[in-house]
Amino acid sequence: MPEPERSGGEQRGSERRFTTTHPEHERTSRQVDRYSHGHHESVLRSHRWRTAENSAGYLLPQLAPGQTLLDVGCGPGNITMDLAARVAPGTVRGIDAAADAIQAAHAVNDRPEQVRFAIDDVYALDAPDRSYDVVHAHQVLQHLSDPVRALREMRRVVKTGGVVAARDADYSCFSWAPLDPLLTRWNELYHAIARRNQGEPDAGRFLLGWAQQAGFTDVVASSSTWTYADPESRAWWGGLWADRVEQSSFATQAVEYGLSDATELASIAAAWRNWAEQPGGWYAVLHGEVLARG
Numbered sequence: 001m002p003e004p005e006r007s008g009g010e011q012r013g014s015e016r017r018f019t020t021t022h023p024e025h026e027r028t029s030r031q032v033d034r035y036s037h038g039h040h041e042s043v044l045r046s047h048r049w050r051t052a053e054n055s056a057g058y059l060l061p062q063l064a065p066g067q068t069l070l071d072v073g074c075g076p077g078n079i080t081m082d083l084a085a086r087v088a089p090g091t092v093r094g095i096d097a098a099a100d101a102i103q104a105a106h107a108v109n110d111r112p113e114q115v116r117f118a119i120d121d122v123y124a125l126d127a128p129d130r131s132y133d134v135v136h137a138h139q140v141l142q143h144l145s146d147p148v149r150a151l152r153e154m155r156r157v158v159k160t161g162g163v164v165a166a167r168d169a170d171y172s173c174f175s176w177a178p179l180d181p182l183l184t185r186w187n188e189l190y191h192a193i194a195r196r197n198q199g200e201p202d203a204g205r206f207l208l209g210w211a212q213q214a215g216f217t218d219v220v221a222s223s224s225t226w227t228y229a230d231p232e233s234r235a236w237w238g239g240l241w242a243d244r245v246e247q248s249s250f251a252t253q254a255v256e257y258g259l260s261d262a263t264e265l266a267s268i269a270a271a272w273r274n275w276a277e278q279p280g281g282w283y284a285v286l287h288g289e290v291l292a293r294g
């Protein structure tokens with residue numbers, strides 16, 4: 001089999017360019033795919049709950065002090081900072097295509113000597129070939145129109161013997177009780193929005209095949225879940241989705257794409273709040289994961 005290409009990723013056709021005045025942001029980058037979630041407060045509330053333990057458990061046994069790590073699509077940086085604590089004193093870089101995500105990440109960076117955040121694009125990473133021991137992406141590939149190309153670019157920048165780690169949800173396998181047709185409708189709407197943005201909301205199940213297509217020769221696949229089934233986690237999960245349905249990009253894109261309207265979105269938000277109040281309320285979120293080498 002021919003050796004897959006390991007040179008730098010070329011730029012994709014541009015849809016939107018952005019710049020920022022923060023010193024770390026002086027580089028102009030490109031955002032080529034439309035990100036379904038956006039960065040409304042209700043979305044960042046969801047991302048800020050995430051830790052290395054609850055979102056990257058499959059990767060933790062691979063980490064060791066002194067490793068260099070790149071966190072691709074780092075969002076507000078919470079997972080990045082947790083991973084940084086585990087590889088210290090190894091240097092860590094968190095990158096994201098969105099300026100507001102990087103701004104939020106700067107705000108949590110209490111290890112500025114070790115950790116840097118910057119705007120960058122997973123399709124064309126600002127890093128030499130084979131420069132990181134660990135390249136990590138949590139809930140990023142599902143939003144991309146070409147996840148195999150992104151994985152190829154992540155493979156380009158990982159050292160020989162290093163590991164690329166990716167974890168993504170599988171929205172078709174979300175499970176909840178009590179049943180409510182409006183929560184089913186929410187799931188249908190999310191699929192329709194994500195696919196309209198050329199993403200793959202069921203990415204978790206495809207990670208193994210995508211990593212193989214990207215040229216990795218040693219891929220270990222696994223799965224894990226988030227479960228919300230106690231009053232506190234139900235209130236948090238149900239409350240943030242109620243807000244996201246009406247206030248985040250979910251709302252604007254659902255309306256813009258002609259998939260829903262304000263009345264339906266209000267009823268879905270109410271269904272989320274109602275679910276959160278049910279003593280028997282259960283919600284489980286399935287994820288696929290890969291550790292890819294070679």
Ligand SMILES: C[S@@+](CC[C@H](N)C(=O)[O-])C[C@H]1O[C@@H](n2cnc3c(N)ncnc32)[C@H](O)[C@@H]1O
Pocket residue numbers: 031032033035037047048050072073074075076079095096097098101120121122123137138139140143
């Ligand atoms: C669902 S968030 C995940 C954030 C973080 N990894 C976490 O799990 O909390 C996906 C992130 O990927 C970023 N993203 C989307 N397209 C990207 C690209 N082409 N390059 C880098 N980041 C991208 C988005 O801006 C967003 O912050």
